[in-house]
Amino acid sequence: MKLSKHNLDQRLEHEYDVIIVGGGAGGLSAAIYLQRYRLSCLVIEKGKGRSFWMQELRNYLGLSPETPGRDLLKQGQDHILELGADYLRGFVEEVRDEGEAFAVKVKVGRQDSIYPVFRAKYVIAASGIIDHLPHLDHMQNVYDYAGYNLHVCLICDGYEMADKRCGLFVGSEGAINTAFVLNWFTPYITVFTAGQVSVGEEMRQKLRDHGYPLVETPIKQFVGHHHEMTGVELTDGDIVPLDTGLVAMGSHYHNEYLKSLDLDWKGGNLVTDSMCRTSHPRLFAVGDLKEGLNQVSIAVADGTLAATAIWREIRRNSAPRRWEDNLIGAVP
Amino acid sequence: MKLSKHNLDQRLEHEYDVIIVGGGAGGLSAAIYLQRYRLSCLVIEKGKGRSFWMQELRNYLGLSPETPGRDLLKQGQDHILELGADYLRGFVEEVRDEGEAFAVKVKVGRQDSIYPVFRAKYVIAASGIIDHLPHLDHMQNVYDYAGYNLHVCLICDGYEMADKRCGLFVGSEGAINTAFVLNWFTPYITVFTAGQVSVGEEMRQKLRDHGYPLVETPIKQFVGHHHEMTGVELTDGDIVPLDTGLVAMGSHYHNEYLKSLDLDWKGGNLVTDSMCRTSHPRLFAVGDLKEGLNQVSIAVADGTLAATAIWREIRRNSAPRRWEDNLIGAVP
Numbered sequence: 184m185k186l187s188k189h190n191l192d193q194r195l196e197h198e199y200d201v202i203i204v205g206g207g208a209g210g211l212s213a214a215i216y217l218q219r220y221r222l223s224c225l226v227i228e229k230g231k232g233r234s235f236w237m238q239e240l241r242n243y244l245g246l247s248p249e250t251p252g253r254d255l256l257k258q259g260q261d262h263i264l265e266l267g268a269d270y271l272r273g274f275v276e277e278v279r280d281e282g283e284a285f286a287v288k289v290k291v292g293r294q295d296s297i298y299p300v301f302r303a304k305y306v307i308a309a310s311g312i313i314d315h316l317p318h319l320d321h322m323q324n325v326y327d328y329a330g331y332n333l334h335v336c337l338i339c340d341g342y343e344m345a346d347k348r349c350g351l352f353v354g355s356e357g358a359i360n361t362a363f364v365l366n367w368f369t370p371y372i373t374v375f376t377a378g379q380v381s382v383g384e385e386m387r388q389k390l391r392d393h394g395y396p397l398v399e400t401p402i403k404q405f406v407g408h409h410h411e412m413t414g415v416e417l418t419d420g421d422i423v424p425l426d427t428g429l430v431a432m433g434s435h436y437h438n439e440y441l442k443s444l445d446l447d448w449k450g451g452n453l454v455t456d457s458m459c460r461t462s463h464p465r466l467f468a469v470g471d472l473k474e475g476l477n478q479v480s481i482a483v484a485d486g487t488l489a490a491t492a493i494w495r496e497i498r499r500n501s502a503p504r505r506w507e508d509n510l511i512g513a514v515p
Numbered sequence: 516m517k518l519s520k521h522n523l524d525q526r527l528e529h530e531y532d533v534i535i536v537g538g539g540a541g542g543l544s545a546a547i548y549l550q551r552y553r554l555s556c557l558v559i560e561k562g563k564g565r566s567f568w569m570q571e572l573r574n575y576l577g578l579s580p581e582t583p584g585r586d587l588l589k590q591g592q593d594h595i596l597e598l599g600a601d602y603l604r605g606f607v608e609e610v611r612d613e614g615e616a617f618a619v620k621v622k623v624g625r626q627d628s629i630y631p632v633f634r635a636k637y638v639i640a641a642s643g644i645i646d647h648l649p650h651l652d653h654m655q656n657v658y659d660y661a662g663y664n665l666h667v668c669l670i671c672d673g674y675e676m677a678d679k680r681c682g683l684f685v686g687s688e689g690a691i692n693t694a695f696v697l698n699w700f701t702p703y704i705t706v707f708t709a710g711q712v713s714v715g716e717e718m719r720q721k722l723r724d725h726g727y728p729l730v731e732t733p734i735k736q737f738v739g740h741h742h743e744m745t746g747v748e749l750t751d752g753d754i755v756p757l758d759t760g761l762v763a764m765g766s767h768y769h770n771e772y773l774k775s776l777d778l779d780w781k782g783g784n785l786v787t788d789s790m791c792r793t794s795h796p797r798l799f800a801v802g803d804l805k806e807g808l809n810q811v812s813i814a815v816a817d818g819t820l821a822a823t824a825i826w827r828e829i830r831r832n833s834a835p836r837r838w839e840d841n842l843i844g845a846v847p
Contacts, residue, residue: 212576212812219574219674221700242551244544244815245587246577248594255577262580338823342551363835367826368553370836394838457789476823480544483576484816491670491808494699503695504702506726 185264186225186271188291191299194269199223199303201493202287204275204440207232208479209470210309211259212486218266220494225269225301227289229437232311233471234479236330242339243479255479275440278306278466285465305493308453308461308468309486310437312477316430317352317377317402324404331410333428337361338478340429341368347426350375350415354432356382361431362395370394373423375415377401398423438472449474458492459485467493517596518557518603520623523631526601531555533825534619534635536607536772539564540811541802542641543591544818550598552826557601557633559621561769564643565803566811568662570742574671575811587811607772610638610798617797637825640785640793640800641818642769644809648762649684649709649734656736663742665760669693670810672761673700679758682707682747686764688714693763694727702726705755707747709733730755770804781806790824791817799825 186194201217203210206228217224234240237252246255264270273289276298284302291297314335316325325333334340348371353359359382362372372395376382382397390397400417405428407413414424436451446461447454452475453461453468461468467489470482518526533549535542538560549556566572569584578587596602605621608630616634623629646667648657657665666672680703685691691714694704704727708714714729722729732749737760739745746756768783778793779786785793785800793800799821802814 208576215574215576221674221677242547242819243577244540244547244591244594244818245575245582247590248597250577258579259576262576265580342553345553364830366836367830367833370838372838392837393835476819478816478819480812480815480819484810484812486576487574487808487810487812498696498699501699503725504698505724506702506704 184267184269186269188297191271191291194225194301195299197223197302198284199225199269199301200497201225201305201307201490202227202285202301202303203307203309204278204287205229205232205309205311205437205470206256206260206270207234207309207311207470207482208255208259209311209482209486210307211256211263212483213307213309213467213469213490214263214268214486215259215266216487216490217493218263218268220490222490222494222497223267223269225271225303226263227271227273227275227287227301229274229310230272232437233313233477234311237339238330240479241342252479275310277443278308278440280444280463280465304497305465305467307459307486307489307493308438308441308466308472309470309482310440311471311482312434312436312451314430314434315354315432317375317432319402319404321404327410328405328407328412328428329430331412332426333405333412333430335430336477337365337368337429337431338476341365344368344427344429347371348373348424350423350425350428352377352428352430352432353380356380356386358431358433359386359390361429362390362393365429366393366395373398373425375402375423434471436472441466457488459489460492516599516601518601520629523603523623526557526633527631529555529634530616531557531601531633531635532829533557533637533639533822534559534617534633535639535641536610536619537561537564537641537643537769537802538588538592538602539566539641539643539802539814540587540591541643541814541818542639543588543595544815545639545641545799545801545822546595546600546818547591547598548819548822549825550595550600552822554822554826554829555599555601557603557635558595559603559605559607559619559633561606561642562604564769565645565809566643569671570662572811573674584811607642609775610772612776612795612797636829637797637799639791639818639821639825640770640773640798640804641802641814642772642804643814644766644768644783644803646762646766647686647764649707649764651734651736653736659742660737660739660744660760661762663744664758665737665744665762667762668809669697669700669761669763670808673697676700676759676761679703680705680756682755682757682760684709684760684762684764685712688712688718690763690765691718691722693761694722694725697761698725698727705730705757707734707755766803768804773798789820791821792824
């Protein structure tokens with residue numbers, strides 16, 4: 184059921200089989216499987232994750248390419264509630280290992296916040312990432328285009344950028360190398376550093392060799408209409424006309440709540456085994472938090488794997504159910 | 516575009532980037548990604564695979580739990596045709612490695628068949644499995660219930676069987692062990708061997724210990740109405756009342772066309788790496804053909820992985836695209 188400030192007291196004494204931190208594609212898929220394995224789970228969703236911002240989910244089998252990410256999330260929420268999962272809007276502040284169970288401290292409510300603690304045998308970290316965006320004085324100008332024709336995922340949206348004039352917005356010199364993958368889709372690439380990046384001579388030469396302009400003047404704003412970005416206005420008044428853009432400024436990982444646990448990391452990613460188990464035997468990680476492709480299809484499969492591994496373990500540690508009342512007579 | 520006997524000549528000189536054998540969940544997902552990576556692909560589907568028979572796809576995020584498998588397949592076919600993939604109904608008889616490319620021989624048409632040969636750099640084997648069903652004199656009686664409340668997948672449908680009287684239909688002694696997983700969902704299990712299985716004393720004792728009857732009399736027919744099986748009629752006239760059933764008689768792997776290739780197998784499954792590549796560097800396997808869970812969500816992710824690995828390889832071996840006509844003036 185849907186939990187809120189007003190009814191969550193009912194669950195504070197309950198030990199869930201699994202608490203899932205994050206109600207995106209990975210977390211919802213895990214919850215579908217867990218409930219169908221007859222395990223109890225609570226999904227805690229802070230809201231507005233990466234899939235919420237996807238305007239069109241163009242590469243997920245079964246859904247029309249125009250499906251917005253938020254429709255996928257809504258369908259999944261309805262699906263898991265129908266299966267009896269609990270769902271709470273809240274921000275997970277800390278996951279503490281108490282030995283037999285995890286204690287999960289949640290901030291609920293932006294105003295008059297409360298801080299309930301829920302308990303579960305297992306935790307699935309499914310809280311994902313959020314992309315860094317160019318930082319302008321008026322961020323609404325960025326939000327007007329991000330997720331529309333100002334993309335954040337090359338694998339998802341390279342196809343949409345094919346043979347178009349594309350701005351590549353970077354936050355580090357290394358990220359400029361994205362140009363040499365993006366050029367599979369389009370050669371009409373202009374790289375924007377907004378004056379925030381020190382670019383060495385080797386990289387400058389590589390860009391010249393490919394004919395990709397490097398624009399280091401700070402950005403005043405994106406120009407365009409109706410969520411369709413048509414160029415970039417620089418602080419010196421110049422306008423660079425564009426048909427599309429790709430932001431490659433890295434991501435923020437929503438994993439602060441795990442920092443007290445001793446886990447294996449590779450860069451920002453959690454290291455997991457083939458069933459999405461981290462180096463902690465009762466903690467799983469799915470989707471963008473772990474190594475691998477940041478794709479909805481991968482997160483959904485990760486949820487399947489993590490839920491199945493947990494079910495197998497709980498099942499094997501449970502007493503087998505015998506048929507006490509034999510309805511069809513004596514066993515031969 | 517849709518290929519048929521009447522227009523496939525147009526593609527016999529074309530070398531595809533990828534031919535995908537099988538248009539189920541894994542194959543269609545791979546085709547979506549490949550087309551969006553701007554690679555050319557042909558999907559060859561023999562029809563009536565495992566997902567076609569699923570009456571309700573209850574555990575795939577984004578689709579209502581009542582969605583039939585054939586709706587997923589139809590949506591995927593429309594999706595890949597819109598993206599420019601080719602699609603052919605036919606049966607792949609052989610995949611031959613010609614060194615630089617694979618030659619894929621297809622039987623097209625049940626009557627007046629023709630046997631065109633298509634070529635591709637890569638092949639994705641996505642042809643899946645089909646479950647063995649109890650063999651009765653009148654197979655239509657089995658088809659009336661299979662995929663409805665006579666299930667074939669414990670992970671998918673254990674939830675539907677919860678606490679119901681369940682018939683477990685086995686084709687080997689080993690398969691009887693399925694009872695000791697199925698009993699997570701229901702303890703009211705009756706095992707049917709149809710007299711085809713030699714059951715040792717140890718297994719008989721284990722069944723007795725759990726209170727699960729073993730019925731070795733051959734089956735005359737399933738009884739029920741409107742796709743709802745309500746029991747089994749034995750050849751001796753007895754009727755065993757049931758609420759549901761699980762068939763655990765193994766599967767037929769659609770992989771005969773690969774037998775001339777030297778590949779690593781583990782049992783009936785192809786061994787693959789983390790990107791679904793088999794031991795042949797240009798052959799990938801996705802979904803039920805490979806090791807792992809036989810789930811739609813896994814097949815869809817497999818398609819993502821195989822397509823991405825192929826794209827990376829083709830891209831890295833291609834000349835980079837330079838911006839020849841610099842639209843915004845000299846490079847700084």
